[in-house]
Amino acid sequence: MKTVAVYSTKGGVGKTTTAVNLAWEASQDFRVLLWDLDPQGAATFLLQVKPKLKGGVDALIGGKTGAAKAIRSTRYERLDVLPADASYRDLDLVFDHNKNSVERIAKLLETISSDYDVVILDCPPGSSLVAENALHAAELIVVPLVPSPLSLRSLEQVTEFVSESASAPQVVGFLSMVDRRKTLHRAAVRDLPRSSSTVTNIVVPSSVVIERMGTERAPVGVYAPRTEAAHAYSELWVRVQSSIKAKQRKHRH
Ligand SMILES: Nc1ncnc2c1ncn2[C@@H]1O[C@H](COP(=O)(O)OP(=O)(O)O)[C@@H](O)[C@H]1O
Ligand SMILES: [Mg+2]
Numbered sequence: 264m265k266t267v268a269v270y271s272t273k274g275g276v277g278k279t280t281t282a283v284n285l286a287w288e289a290s291q292d293f294r295v296l297l298w299d300l301d302p303q304g305a306a307t308f309l310l311q312v313k314p315k316l317k318g319g320v321d322a323l324i325g326g327k328t329g330a331a332k333a334i335r336s337t338r339y340e341r342l343d344v345l346p347a348d349a350s351y352r353d354l355d356l357v358f359d360h361n362k363n364s365v366e367r368i369a370k371l372l373e374t375i376s377s378d379y380d381v382v383i384l385d386c387p388p389g390s391s392l393v394a395e396n397a398l399h400a401a402e403l404i405v406v407p408l409v410p411s412p413l414s415l416r417s418l419e420q421v422t423e424f425v426s427e428s429a430s431a432p433q434v435v436g437f438l439s440m441v442d443r444r445k446t447l448h449r450a451a452v453r454d455l456p457r458s459s460s461t462v463t464n465i466v467v468p469s470s471v472v473i474e475r476m477g478t479e480r481a482p483v484g485v486y487a488p489r490t491e492a493a494h495a496y497s498e499l500w501v502r503v504q505s506s507i508k509a510k511q512r513k514h515r516h
Contacts, residue, residue: 270384
């Protein structure tokens with residue numbers, strides 16, 4: 264089982280959008296679990312799953328509710344969701360009350376590791392205990408970057424935060440919400456992948472096709488498969504896979 268966290272210290276940069284589309288792309292070939300870690304429950308909503316967790320996240324993390332019991336299937340084959348509900352607002356406190364507070368997500372995932380090939384974690388923004396848990400569990404962190412002079416700074420923040428994690432996951436950044444009519448955005452697309460080896464040249468455009476996810480409540484690849492947006496997410500999944508493989512090779516040598 265491979266675990267990928269979609270994370271940024273910032274909100275509203277496209278984390279959930281990326282998590283849902285990556286999970287759906289991965290489910291074309293693999294058994295995938297998307298874990299919605301944000302109390303807003305946006306990923307849960309977008310995949311048309313009920314935002315309900317019996318006993319709340321406290322019981323899940325404490326081991327009273329087995330993960331398999333809390334997981335819901337989606338309308339897509341091989342794609343399941345571990346939904347978030349309002350109880351996720353207290354998740355930081357729940358972790359704080361448990362021992363090995365940074366390893367709880369990883370430990371819970373171990374219990375279902377034979378059921379899934381890929382786990383995607385949709386993280387809330389910020390540097391919380393939730394984020395630390397996600398970074399600890401993941402071997403790869405995907406970071407959406409909105410083109411701006413500050414985006415490299417936000418990537419550095421993530422890299423710094425990640426480097427404090429014992430598991431030292433790999434970081435893959437990509438530009439999201441790119442509007443090519445804007446000079447600043449075109450410059451970011453040209454310069455960022457060159458100035459930082461952690462930024463790929465994959466570009467997700469700012470697009471009404473992606474905005475429509477909220478009304479379609481489906482991944483872009485389902486209702487608009489032949490668009491630039493859908494292709495970008497498909498490419499991103501391919502890149503994530505090859506990064507994981509490259510990391511494995513490095514570890515073997
Ligand atoms: N590439 C894009 N083009 C247009 N709108 C986007 C794009 N990516 C995300 N959005 C919209 O921006 C808002 C924030 O995206 P979201 O994925 O929820 O961000 P986060 O999870 O980082 O808070 C949502 O309304 C989403 O539909
Ligand atoms: Mg989100």
